[in-house]
Amino acid sequence: MxxxxxxxxxxxxxxxxxxxxxxxxxxxxxxxxxxxxxxxxxxxxxxxxxxxxxxxxxxxxxxxxxxxxxxxxxxxxxxxxxxxxxxxIQGRVEGRLRVTCSLAFGCSQLTPWIARYIDGNPHVEVDVALDDHCVNLAEGSYDIALRITAGTDWGYAARKLSVIRWVYCASPEYISRHDAVSTPEDLSNHQCLVYPDMTPRGAWTFRRDKEIHQVTVKPKLTANSSLALREAALLGHGVACLPTYLVSSDILRRQLVQVVPEYRSAIEHVLYAMYYKSKYANYLVRDFIDFIAECYGDLPPWDLALQSTS
Structure with a gap:
């Protein structure tokens, strides 16, 4: 046989x-x-x-x-x-979904949408692991990793969800106590709150149309956590380069102010939903990724809110 x-x-x-x-x-x-x-x-x-x-x-x-x-x-x-x-045929999505993503994005943007997804799918349970390290999907039996990256050197299948943009901002109190920032070069004389990945070779890079400015900055505080840098900026300790998903609401409430708003960071990242190919066979995984992709889109809600006030 x-x-x-x-x-x-x-x-x-x-x-x-x-x-x-x-x-x-x-x-x-x-x-x-x-x-x-x-x-x-x-x-x-x-x-x-x-x-x-x-x-x-x-x-x-x-x-x-x-x-x-x-x-x-x-x-x-x-x-x-x-x-x-x-x-x-039963007309419902069901099962347990394990998702991992960074702490800052998870707290500020993922949790509210997961709550909405669960409300619409009462037979689904979601486990979320927030970790700023690039977690191996196999290590914790994760179904999906939401990762913000500028590279594509990972060994997973992935779906692009949204572009992640960065802005330079400071508190109104800091702006009132220091020299005006009229050009990117002015920032070389300011207290800067630095995220290492956004400061290659010790410089911030600005873009306006085809015009590029690279400014060497003096770090007042360096941290690998955008949450920590946001807190320092809110407390008036300097100018920070932060992702709009984290600070758009602060800017709308005037707790933070964009500096040189006509320029944007020349560095952009992309939010991906990463998964094993075999996992995508699971209807729950596909349904959740489709849901998140529709929520965020090319111009995510946090950027749309900023654009509508500019």
Whole structure:
């Protein structure tokens, strides 16, 4: 009798391939590493081919492994679509969703929209992990990571949600106590609150149309948290470069004021929803990403509010 690979073995193989390690796959699937290793060995024995080359440091897919991974993803996607049909007949979205994102974005923009999503889908439970480190999706069995980045050197599938823009701002009290800021160059004489990723080589870069200004700044405070820099700016300690998703409401309430508003930061980031390809087969994952994409869009609500007052 011909021996067939089981769906469980294919699922384990896909997770190993995606996460890059047996231990990470085991954590994601709530299995022991030995059970994951045994499942992979059984699958390779049944297929009669080596799928993954294993060393003490890494795992590498063989040519057969890459071919099987593509087919297995398609099969699991079709299977999940079949389950989705049954769910759609019931007319409801259900299940548990695990999402991770940065602390600042999660507190200021994600939580209210998740609350709205839950209100519209009472059979859904959402677990949110806020972490400023780039969490490995496999480490905590996360379904989706919302990440703000300027690069594309990550190993996940991703959907672009929105452009993240940055502004230079300070409190009215700080502005009243210091020299006026008429040009970007004036900031070289001001107290600056610096976020390292926005200050390459110790300079802030401004753009107006095709005009670029690069100004070396003197950090009064350097922090890798935009929440900390926002607080320092509100307390009148200097000029900060902060994302509009975090400070748009402060600017609208006049608690912060944009400096040289005719210029914008030449550095832009993008908000992505990152996920494993196999996870996108899950209807709940797709539905939530579609929901968030519609909420944010090319011009997200926080930027739309600022634009309407300019």
């Amino acid at each position: 011909r021996s067939f690979a089981s769906l469980t073995q294919l699922t384990v193989f896909v997770r190993i391939a995606e996460s890059g390690s047996l231990s990470a796959a085991a954590r994601a699937l709530s299995l022991t590493p030995s059970a994951v290793s045994k499942s992979l060995a059984q699958l390779e024995e049944r297929l009669g081919v080596l799928l993954i080359k294993r060393t003490t440091r890494n795992l590498t897919l063989t040519e057969s492994g890459r071919a099987i991974l593509e087919k297995a993803n398609d099969l699991l996607t079709d299977l999940e679509a079949t389950f989705d049909t049954a769910r759609s």
